[in-house]
Amino acid sequence: MSKGHELLRLSPVMPVVVIDEVADAVPVARALLAGGIRVIELTLRTPVALEAIERVASEVPEIVLGAGTVTTPEQAKQAADAGAKFLVTPGCTERVLEAAFATGLPFLPGAGTVSEAMRLAEQGLTALKFFPAEPSGGVAYLKAIAGPLPQLEFCPTGGITAQSAASYLALSTVGCVGGSWLTPKDALAAKDFDRITALAQEAAALA
Ligand code: 3PG
Numbered sequence: 001m002s003k004g005h006e007l008l009r010l011s012p013v014m015p016v017v018v019i020d021e022v023a024d025a026v027p028v029a030r031a032l033l034a035g036g037i038r039v040i041e042l043t044l045r046t047p048v049a050l051e052a053i054e055r056v057a058s059e060v061p062e063i064v065l066g067a068g069t070v071t072t073p074e075q076a077k078q079a080a081d082a083g084a085k086f087l088v089t090p091g092c093t094e095r096v097l098e099a100a101f102a103t104g105l106p107f108l109p110g111a112g113t114v115s116e117a118m119r120l121a122e123q124g125l126t127a128l129k130f131f132p133a134e135p136s137g138g139v140a141y142l143k144a145i146a147g148p149l150p151q152l153e154f155c156p157t158g159g160i161t162a163q164s165a166a167s168y169l170a171l172s173t174v175g176c177v178g179g180s181w182l183t184p185k186d187a188l189a190a191k192d193f194d195r196i197t198a199l200a201q202e203a204a205a206l207a
Contacts, residue, residue, distance in 0.1 A: 003106035003127075004107060005153055005175065007039065007064070007106060007155075008153055009175060012204065013177055013178070015041065015178075015179065015182040015183055015203075016068060017040055017041065017180070017182075018045050018183070018185075020046050021048070022051050024191070025042070025053075025055050026056060027191070028040075028196060029063050032063065032182065033200075034197045035182075035196070035198065035203070035204060036204030037063075037204055040064070040065055041067075042056065042065065042084075043069040044070060044071075050079070054083055058083065065084055066088055067082070069089075070087045070100065072095075072096065074099075076102070085105065087100050087103065087105055087108070088178075089109050090129070090132075091110045091116070091131070092111070108155055109129065111128045111130060111131070112132065113136075117149060126152050128153070128154050130142060133158045133159055134160065139171065142171055142173060149173075150172075153175050154175070160181075162202060182200055182203055184199075187199075
């Protein structure tokens with residue numbers, strides 16, 4: 001079993017977080033934790049993302065902090081240097097895979113097809129991000145591939161909502177789901193961290 005499996009056991013929902021203002025990073029991590037969520041995927045999509053990772057790593061060590069949207073080998077190293085405890089990629093190339101292995105961190109590589117999932121399994125990676133989950137076939141797709149590939153476990157992400165999460169979590173091959181709905185843009189803009197805690201509480205209760 002690859003090290004990624006334990007990441008799927010931390011919380012039923014892995015929040016996918018985009019931080020535009022670095023000052024929001026620590027309050028968001030604390031708000032998620034207060035709602036019972038123990039893991040965060042902080043995406044490398046904004047200029048402040050690495051600094052946000054540094055701050056959360058040093059100020060909120062209780063939350064298991066991952067770097068998401070790792071799409072280049074350089075980002076894998078930068079995220080590890082900034083203090084990320086795991087890496088998440090939307091898809092996978094040889095070079096990103098090599099760089100992710102070189103960090104020594106557990107990681108969830110993205111796969112959207114059976115062949116991609118099989119190639120990753122050949123490398124010993126059996127905990128995967130199924131991305132983009134809804135456009136790729138959602139629950140029906142995952143059910144169909146659980147027959148031939150029962151050893152794989154997924155964190156489906158992309159288009160999942162508070163309403164649809166339970167149907168994914170009911171599958172034997174789904175450890176947790178990923179989603180951005182716990183940290184809505186309007187809540188971040190309004191610095192409404194209590195709302196993030198409330199959304200986290202609902203998500204944690206899906207366990
Ligand atoms: C991701 O960014 O990994 C996913 O696109 C998040 O998807 P969502 O915004 O549909 O939850």
